Amino acid sequence: xxxxxxxxxxxxxxxxxxxxxxxxxxxxxxxxxxxxxxxxxxxxxxxxxxxxxxxxxxxxxxxxxxxxxxxxxxxxxxxxxxxxxxxxxxxxxxxxxxxxxxxxxxxxxxxxxxxxxxxxxxxxxxxxxxxxxxxxxxxxxxxxxxxxxxxxxxxxxxxxxxxxxxxxxxxxxxxxxxxxxxxxxxxxxxxxxxxxxxxxxxxxxxxxxxxxxxxxxxxxxxxxxxxxxxxxxxxxxxxxxxxxxxxxxxxxxxxxxxxxxxxxxxxxxxxxxxxxxxxxxxxxxxxxxxxxxxxxxxxxxxxxxxxxxxxxxxxxxxxxxxxxxxxxxxxxxxxxxxxxxxxxxxxxxxxxxxxxxxxx
Amino acid sequence: xxxxxxxxxxxxxxxxxxxxxxxxxxxxxxxxxxxxxxxxxxxxxxxxxxxxxxxxxxxxxxxxxxxxxxxxxxxxxxxxxxxxxxxxxxxxxxxxxxxxxxxxxxxxxxxxxxxxxxxxxxxxxxxxxxxxxxxxxxxxxxxxxxxxxxxxxxxxxxxxxxxxxxxxxxxxxxxxxxxxxxxxxxxxxxxxxxxxxxxxxxxxxxxxxxxxxxxxxxxxxxxxxxxxxxxxxxxxxxxxxxxxxxxxxxxxxxxxxx
Amino acid sequence: xxxxxxxxxxxxxxxxxxxxxxxxxxxxxxxxxxxxxxxxxxxxxxxxxxxxxxxxxxxxxxxxxxxxxxxxxxxxxxxxxxxxxxxxxxxxxxxxxxxxxxxxxxxxxxxxxxxxxxxxxxxxxxxxxxxxxxxxxxxxxxxxxxxxxxxxxxxxxxxxxxxxxxxxxxxxxxxxxxxxxxxxxxxxxxxxxxxxxxxxxxxxxxxxxxxxxxxxxxxxxxxxxxxxxxxxxxxxxxxxxxxxxxxxxxxxxxxxxxxxxxxxxxxxxx
Numbered sequence: 001x002x003x004x005x006x007x008x009x010x011x012x013x014x015x016x017x018x019x020x021x022x023x024x025x026x027x028x029x030x031x032x033x034x035x036x037x038x039x040x041x042x043x044x045x046x047x048x049x050x051x052x053x054x055x056x057x058x059x060x061x062x063x064x065x066x067x068x069x070x071x072x073x074x075x076x077x078x079x080x081x082x083x084x085x086x087x088x089x090x091x092x093x094x095x096x097x098x099x100x101x102x103x104x105x106x107x108x109x110x111x112x113x114x115x116x117x118x119x120x121x122x123x124x125x126x127x128x129x130x131x132x133x134x135x136x137x138x139x140x141x142x143x144x145x146x147x148x149x150x151x152x153x154x155x156x157x158x159x160x161x162x163x164x165x166x167x168x169x170x171x172x173x174x175x176x177x178x179x180x181x182x183x184x185x186x187x188x189x190x191x192x193x194x195x196x197x198x199x200x201x202x203x204x205x206x207x208x209x210x211x212x213x214x215x216x217x218x219x220x221x222x223x224x225x226x227x228x229x230x231x232x233x234x235x236x237x238x239x240x241x242x243x244x245x246x247x248x249x250x251x252x253x254x255x256x257x258x259x260x261x262x263x264x265x266x267x268x269x270x271x272x273x274x275x276x277x278x279x280x281x282x283x284x285x286x287x288x289x290x291x292x293x294x295x296x297x298x299x300x301x302x303x304x305x306x307x308x309x310x311x312x313x314x315x316x317x318x319x320x321x322x323x324x325x326x327x328x329x330x331x332x333x334x335x336x337x338x339x340x341x342x343x344x345x346x347x348x349x350x351x352x353x354x355x356x357x358x359x360x
Numbered sequence: 361x362x363x364x365x366x367x368x369x370x371x372x373x374x375x376x377x378x379x380x381x382x383x384x385x386x387x388x389x390x391x392x393x394x395x396x397x398x399x400x401x402x403x404x405x406x407x408x409x410x411x412x413x414x415x416x417x418x419x420x421x422x423x424x425x426x427x428x429x430x431x432x433x434x435x436x437x438x439x440x441x442x443x444x445x446x447x448x449x450x451x452x453x454x455x456x457x458x459x460x461x462x463x464x465x466x467x468x469x470x471x472x473x474x475x476x477x478x479x480x481x482x483x484x485x486x487x488x489x490x491x492x493x494x495x496x497x498x499x500x501x502x503x504x505x506x507x508x509x510x511x512x513x514x515x516x517x518x519x520x521x522x523x524x525x526x527x528x529x530x531x532x533x534x535x536x537x538x539x540x541x542x543x544x545x546x547x548x549x550x551x552x553x554x555x556x557x558x559x560x561x562x563x564x565x566x567x568x569x570x571x572x573x574x575x576x577x578x579x580x581x582x583x584x585x586x587x588x589x590x591x592x593x594x595x596x597x598x599x600x601x602x603x604x605x606x607x608x609x610x611x612x613x614x615x616x617x618x
Numbered sequence: 619x620x621x622x623x624x625x626x627x628x629x630x631x632x633x634x635x636x637x638x639x640x641x642x643x644x645x646x647x648x649x650x651x652x653x654x655x656x657x658x659x660x661x662x663x664x665x666x667x668x669x670x671x672x673x674x675x676x677x678x679x680x681x682x683x684x685x686x687x688x689x690x691x692x693x694x695x696x697x698x699x700x701x702x703x704x705x706x707x708x709x710x711x712x713x714x715x716x717x718x719x720x721x722x723x724x725x726x727x728x729x730x731x732x733x734x735x736x737x738x739x740x741x742x743x744x745x746x747x748x749x750x751x752x753x754x755x756x757x758x759x760x761x762x763x764x765x766x767x768x769x770x771x772x773x774x775x776x777x778x779x780x781x782x783x784x785x786x787x788x789x790x791x792x793x794x795x796x797x798x799x800x801x802x803x804x805x806x807x808x809x810x811x812x813x814x815x816x817x818x819x820x821x822x823x824x825x826x827x828x829x830x831x832x833x834x835x836x837x838x839x840x841x842x843x844x845x846x847x848x849x850x851x852x853x854x855x856x857x858x859x860x861x862x863x864x865x866x867x868x869x870x871x872x873x874x875x876x877x878x879x880x881x882x883x884x885x886x887x888x
Contacts, residue, residue, distance in 0.1 A: 054783050074786040075795075087784035091802050100798075104789035148788065369729060369737040417636050424633040438637045444868050445644060446821035448838055449857045452845060453643035456650060456658050456854065463646060463660040493639065525622040554730025556824055561845060571732040578736050578828065591733045598730055 003066040004029050005156055005188045006051065011060035012212075013046050020046045021212045024060065028156075028190065033182050035199035036192045037235070038209030044192045047209075048158050051190065053077050065155060075104070080149030080157040084164050086141045088133040094120070094144050095129035101152045119147040122181070139170045146178075150187070159191045163198070175201055196236045200224070208232045228268050230357050233280040240286075240326045242279045243359065249273050254356040259322040260300045265354035276359035283315065283329035285353040288337035289346040296348030302326065304343050314339055318347055373592050390589055400593075403569045406487060406559065407552035413492040414548050415541065418499035425500070426507035443497040451561040454490040455481060458562070486562040491552055498551065499544030506540025507533075546605045550598050570594055644861060651854035658851060669855035679856065682837040686820055689751070689836065690863075693758040694816040700759070701766025701815075702808050708767070709774045724764045731824045734761065739828035749831035757825040762818045766811035773807025809874055817867045821860065 006028035013021040021043040028034055036044035049055045051062060053074030062069050069077050088097050095116050102112040120126050123143035133141055142162055149157060159178075163171045179202050182189055193199055199206050200220045207217040208231070216228040227233035230241060244258030246267075254267035256277050263279045271277060281298075289299065302318040305325075311332070316339055318326040326347060330339060337345065390396045425435040442450060457463050458480035465477040480486050510533065518528035556571035563569070570590050577587035646660055651669055653662030673679045708720055726734055738757045739748065747753040777800065785795035823838040830839040841856050 052787055054786065073791075074783075075789045075791050077787075078789070079787065081784070081787040083780060083784060085780065087778070087780045089781060089785075089799055100785070100790070101788035104794070152789070369725075369733065417632075417639075420629040420632040421636045424629055435633070435637065438640055440868075441865070442640050442644065444817065445864055446823075446838065446860050448821070448823050448841060449647065449860050450643060452841070452849075452853065452857050453647040455845070455849065456647060456660075457643055459658070462658065466660075493643065496636075496640065519622075525625050529625075551730075554732055556732045571730065574732050574736055575824075575827070578739060584740070587736055591736060594730055595733055598728065602728060 002030065004063075005032075005065060006190065007063040007066075008047070008051070009061045009063070011047065011050060011057045011062060013043075013050060013055065014058045019212055021050070021057075024214055026207065026214070026217065028188060030155075030188055031186045033179075033189045033191065033202060033204045035203040035206045036190065036209055037194070037196060037199040037206050039194060039235075042209035043212035044207075044209040045160055046212075048160050048190065048192050051156075052079055052081050052158055078152070078154050080152070080154040082142075082145050082149050082157070082159045082162045084161045086133075086145040088141055088144055088148075090133050092133075093129065094125070094131050094133070094136070097133070097144060098148045098151050101148065105152060115151055116147075119151040122150070123147045124177070138166050139174060142166065142174060143177075146181070150181075150185070155188065157187050157189045159189065161192055161194065163193075163195075171198070178202065200236070206236075208235060210235075226266065226268075227280065227355060227357065229360060230278045230280060233355065233357060238283050238327055238329075239280045240283065242281075242324055242326075244277055244279060246271055246273050246275045246277045246356070253351060256356055259324070260320055263354070263356075264297045264351035265356040266352060268355060268357045271356060271358055278357045278359050279354055280357055281349050281354040283327040286326065286328045286347050286349045288328070288330070288339070289348045290337045293348075297351040298354065299346055299348040300326065301344070301346050304339060304341055304345055307339050307341055318345060369595075373588055373595070387589060389586065390593065396590075399568055399570060399573055402567060403553055406484070406491065406567065406569060407549050407555075409484075409488050410491040410495060410552045411545050411549045413488060414496050414499045415545055417492065418496055418503055418544065419541070421496075422500045422503040422507055426504050439497045439500050442493065447494055447557050450494055451490050451558045454486065454493065455561055458486050458489065481562060482564040484563070484567055487559050487567050490558040490562045491555060494555075494558060495548045495551060498547050499541070502540040502544040502547075503537060504540075506537040509540075510536050542608065543605060546601055550601050553597060554594055647854050648858045648861065650851050651858040653851045653854075656850050658849065658854070662851075669850075669852045672852055673855050673859070678840060679837070682835055682840040683859070685834060686837040689754050689758060690816050690819040692755050693762055693819040694812050696755065697759045697762040697766050697815040698808060698812040701763050701811055702770045704763070705767045705770035705774060708771065720767075723767050726761050727764045731761075735824040735828045738825055742829060748829055749834050751834065753829045754826060754834075754836070757829055758819040758822055759815075761822065761825065762815035765814045765818065766808075769811040769814060770804060770807045773804040773810075777804055806875065810871055813867045813871045817864050820863050820867075 004027045006026070008024050008026040011021065011024040012019070024043075024047055026034075036047065038044045046055065050057045053069065053072060057070060064077065064079070088094075089100070092100070098116045098119050099112050102115060107115070116129065117126070120128060123146050125140060125143055125147070128136070128140070128144070133144070136144065145162070162178075163174050166174060175198060178189075181187070182202075191199075191202065203220055205218060206220055206223055207214045208223065209215070210231050216223055216232045223232060224236055227236065230239075233239045234241070242258050242260060242263065244256035244263065246254050247257045247262065248255045249267060249271060252267050254265060254271060254277065256263050256265070256279055258279065265279055265281075279298075287296075289295070300318075300320055302320040304316055305319045306315075306317040308315040309332075313329050313331045316328045316330065318328060320326060328347060421435070421439075425432055425439075459465075460477040460479075460481075462480075464480065465474075468474045469477065480489070514532055514536070515528055518532045519525075523531065554571055555569060556575060559567055559569045560572050560575075571594075574587045574590050574594075577583045577590070650658055650660055650662055652665045652667065653659070654664040654666035654668060655662060704723055708716060708723075711719075735757075738753075738760065742748050742750075742753040742756075781799050781803070782792075782795050785799045786792070790798065821838065822836070823842060826836040826839050827842060830836060837856065837860065841853060841860070844853055844856075
């Protein structure tokens with residue numbers, strides 16, 4: 001078992017009374033792409049800056065290839081960092097920017113020249129060597145920043161919301177490029193973003209941050225299908241949340257008493273009988289039940305209050321008896337019960353398709 | 361820095377109460393002797409007149425500078441060149457222009473506007489002309505900023521609402537640009553109080569200013585006590601006025617109710 | 619013509635008049651310096667360089683110009699070095715002590731020039747330094763320092779600190795990051811401060827007046843004493859020389875500020 005590239009043990013950061021990050025434990029293996037996902041202020045960027053060495057943790061340790069780097073200043077950690085606003089040196093050409101880290105490492109001129117060329121080719125900007133950052137578009141600047149961080153082949157690449165300043169199309173394009181680079185070079189990446197779609201698309205694993213802590217960490221699919229907390233369920237994709245109390249608990253399945261009857265779902269870890277709980281189900285997992293459809297594990301009744309046409313699908317909202325709203329998603333052209341506003345409907349889903357989470 | 365500046369200034373100011381003997385007699389002289397009374401009166405009058413002159417001239421200039429983008433660069437240059445020139449040179453220039461056979465008198469005589477040369481130098485008029493020339497940029501710059509910052513749609517809006525150009529100016533533009541104008545005006549006044557070169561070159565006997573007296577006291581009369589006293593008064597006035605502007609800048613904008 | 623048009627026209631005319639008012643005096647002084655008559659008539663009856671030749675032939679003027687230039691260079695150098703260091707030191711410093719230091723450094727801007735002059739004279743007189751080079755340099759430096767601190771401070775304000783962070787992550791030690799990244803990027807501010815300080819020193823009269831003696835005086839002091847006597851185009855000529863120096867420094871400033879944003883190209887390695 002090889003040493004993980006990055007290991008965070010109980011890392012925390014406090015600013016006076018304010019706790020920015022606490023109890024972060026993480027192991028990153030070679031070639032992994034992990035995203036730190038969360039809203040602003042959740043501590044993900046702070047954690048990244050601590051790994052980079054731009055801030056010191058108030059507790060915990062950070063190990064790079066098995067070596068404790070906390071006492072090391074950033075210029076000795078040999079990590080690649082790509083900043084949100086690129087941080088290209090405006091008074092240097094593209095080539096000079098990319099050559100800078102090589103100069104710091106006393107790489108001879110001729111070799112540096114070749115490596116800069118190679119880096120430019122890698123990010124798709126051959127021939128841009130003599131331009132100034134001010135002459136480049138946002139996307140091009142981002143690529144130069146990437147080239148600069150990769151040219152010295154660091155064991156770890158940190159990216160702090162690098163695509164945040166780009167427009168939607170460009171962002172999508174850059175996501176593919178970054179994913180490709182990751183695959184081709186086999187680099188280990190720690191990527192910070194607040195865009196859940198971005199995290200889902202690019203990552204091997206996602207760590208969801210909230211209030212300075214990691215709420216859940218795991219593969220995208222696991223996080224999506226089995227969120228551990230309502231926050232994770234709500235942050236990644238849409239969900240309907242129904243409140244209740246845990247009645248029975250067996251084999252990872254829970255029965256929850258709610259205002260809409262007993263609902264069954266997969267129990268998250270840490271739940272006990274009698275706990276307040278939240279039943280979470282994704283819109284695409286619920287279906288409208290016709291008169292002669294068999295009842296599902298979970299069935300509720302209500303009135304359709306909104307139908308929104310999205311092209312490929314229709315989003316609809318069903319208002320339940322106690323005023324709670326259930327979100328549903330129906331592909332356009334699917335057979336089944338027709339959607340019309342104001343109609344009284346029965347909606348159902350299976351127990352495996354829904355999660356019972358601690359109300360915490 | 362402390363050594364070269366603060367300490368000497370402090371030492372000087374102390375002399376006001378310590379020279380020639382300890383006591384407040386210097387201040388009493390200042391208060392009682394008519395020489396000093398007229399000195400202070402002169403200085404304040406000159407400063408006030410200069411400030412008013414600057415305001416009157418700066419407004420149209422700054423207005424055109426702010427509202428005619430094609431002219432902005434040119435006018436900025438026109439203001440900057442004298443601004444960066446030595447005050448000595450500028451005051452000397454006015455000596456040349458304002459003398460009895462200087463260009464101004466010559467032109468006016470030639471045009472037949474006057475019968476004999478006007479006395480434009482070594483009197484209050486000359487001093488004011490010179491001082492306004494030097495201090496004008498200090499009002500133009502903040503005023504320009506204020507006018508630029510004003511929403512360009514406000515004056516047309518006032519016109520549509522029925523306000524003639526004068527009313528619109530008085531009720532809309534003037535109040536909104538008052539901060540810039542006030543900043544410049546106070547700055548000019550404060551600087552004029554301490555002015556030395558221009559009044560000395562262009563003024564007559566009745567235009568002695570505090571700064572000139574300080575210089576004479578130090579270099580020629582050797583009366584350090586009085587020099588220090590005058591300096592103290594000048595410095596206190598300067599700091600008070602500048603401090604007052606800072607406070608005004610911070611005070612909440614008064615709402616104009618109808 | 620509507621009232622609005624009338625007012626606008628009046629504003630234009632007034633502006634033109636004021637523009638002339640602002641610029642004409644200096645232009646006239648310059649032109650008169652080339653007059654071939656000993657009277658200050660404008661327009662001059664004929665043009666000649668006699669006054670400049672006369673300046674060049676008079677040791678008093680020559681010496682004064684050299685003294686002024688020497689003081690200017692030294693003052694500019696010292697004020698820029700100290701001011702830049704101070705601005706950098708103050709940049710990340712907060713708290714009441716920082717405010718006090720900053721106020722102290724900027725004090726010469728607020729204190730009336732005449733008071734500064736008298737005070738500095740008082741100090742140097744007691745040390746016996748009046749009429750010495752170092753007194754004049756000290757005095758000029760004290761006056762110029764706030765301007766350098768202000769211009770360099772302004773450059774630092776707009777400087778993006780994240781560039782420092784990026785440099786650190788790329789392997790640059792703080793010292794290297796400062797020399798290769800920060801300094802080049804604030805150099806326009808430093809240069810502006812330098813030229814400012816030079817201009818201030820050369821044009822300075824009040825402090826110089828107190829500290830000069832017939833053996834050692836600046837060109838402004840010499841001009842001042844001459845102005846109280848008989849004025850003739852020779853003084854115009856010296857005024858033009860003084861103007862020339864300031865305008866040259868100003869032009870340099872302007873040219874350099876236009877070229878801001880041009881890259882320093884270390885290429886690949888030095």
